[in-house]
Amino acid sequence: MRDPVAVQKVGNRSGISKGRSGVGQRPARRAPAESIGARLKSLLAYVPLALRIGVIAIILLIAFVGYRAAASASFFQVRRIEMKGAARASVDEIQTVVRRDVSQTGVWRADLPELSKHIERLPWVRTAVVTRVLPDGIRIRITEREPKAVVRTSAGRFIWVDDDAVYLGEMSPADQMPAFFLRGWNEDDSAAAQAENRERIGKFLELQRDWNAQGLSERVSEVNLLDLHDVRVQLAGDDSQIEVRLGSQDQGARLSKALTVLDAQRQTARGPLISYIDLTQGKRAIVGLVTGNHTVAEGKNE
Numbered sequence: 001m002r003d004p005v006a007v008q009k010v011g012n013r014s015g016i017s018k019g020r021s022g023v024g025q026r027p028a029r030r031a032p033a034e035s036i037g038a039r040l041k042s043l044l045a046y047v048p049l050a051l052r053i054g055v056i057a058i059i060l061l062i063a064f065v066g067y068r069a070a071a072s073a074s075f076f077q078v079r080r081i082e083m084k085g086a087a088r089a090s091v092d093e094i095q096t097v098v099r100r101d102v103s104q105t106g107v108w109r110a111d112l113p114e115l116s117k118h119i120e121r122l123p124w125v126r127t128a129v130v131t132r133v134l135p136d137g138i139r140i141r142i143t144e145r146e147p148k149a150v151v152r153t154s155a156g157r158f159i160w161v162d163d164d165a166v167y168l169g170e171m172s173p174a175d176q177m178p179a180f181f182l183r184g185w186n187e188d189d190s191a192a193a194q195a196e197n198r199e200r201i202g203k204f205l206e207l208q209r210d211w212n213a214q215g216l217s218e219r220v221s222e223v224n225l226l227d228l229h230d231v232r233v234q235l236a237g238d239d240s241q242i243e244v245r246l247g248s249q250d251q252g253a254r255l256s257k258a259l260t261v262l263d264a265q266r267q268t269a270r271g272p273l274i275s276y277i278d279l280t281q282g283k284r285a286i287v288g289l290v291t292g293n294h295t296v297a298e299g300k301n302e
Helices: 015-021 036-044 049-071 090-101 113-118 189-212 251-265
Strands: 078-084 124-131 137-144 149-150 158-161 167-170 181-183 218-224 231-237 242-247 274-281 284-291 294-300
Touching: 015 274, 036 158, 078 090, 090 113, 113 124, 113 137, 113 242, 137 149, 149 189, 181 189, 189 218, 231 251, 251 284
Parallel strands: 078 137, 149 181, 181 218, 242 274
Antiparallel strands: 124 137, 149 158, 158 167, 218 231, 231 242, 274 284, 284 294
8 A cells, every 4th residue: 555645735835934934924114103293284285275264263253252251351340540630620520431431341442542532522631641551450641721711601601711712611719810801702512613712712812912011901801802803892990881992903002092092081071981992993092972871982183
């Protein structure tokens, strides 16, 4: 009998390999993993531009809403109001305006230019410089208006005004008496009336300087500037019933001449009868006398 022959499988190469080397084959190395930032950058390259803009807009919206919430928090509500320069202006009125304007916004989001405008509408306030003092303070520097003249209104009230023709408040008994008052004010609440009154206050200050320099102011009670081309003066003291008509020019010289004529006539029997002196006719002074119920005019040359 033949001995059995061991048959080796041709397809089993693993056995042959092991027989030759005795060592197994090592697996190939993997590429190192990409960083998260690189992956995100690669991913964003495939995201449409419109979608990226939308995401940014959402982020900004969230930040804005958070900002508003933080600004409106009680942390920024006004608790301190610092003020400088308010002497005549009402501190209580200014504080009321500040609290009203800032109550809804808080100090952080307060509209300072608008707040300044509201304060400047108050009497005596010319300018108001407003700054915020975080977290809960408002600082205000006031420049007050300067009273320049006292206007006697048609209702008989005496009101202080400044050189912008702005009403400041009624004259009080404690105020220093002005040299003389101003009449003929346009009391309409309009831009045209404001412009007219600025001209009147300018003319008033000019006359005041001129008459103060000549020592004439103490003899004047009030000046009527209703018509700047027909300036009229009511005299003071014992001459309070006499009106002097000065016209549109040379008011200082004409007033001086009128007083000279008046003083001369005071020495005569007609002195107590003088009602007015008109110097609008050039060098000639017209003296009006009251006789009974009539007024008689007499001309006096220089």
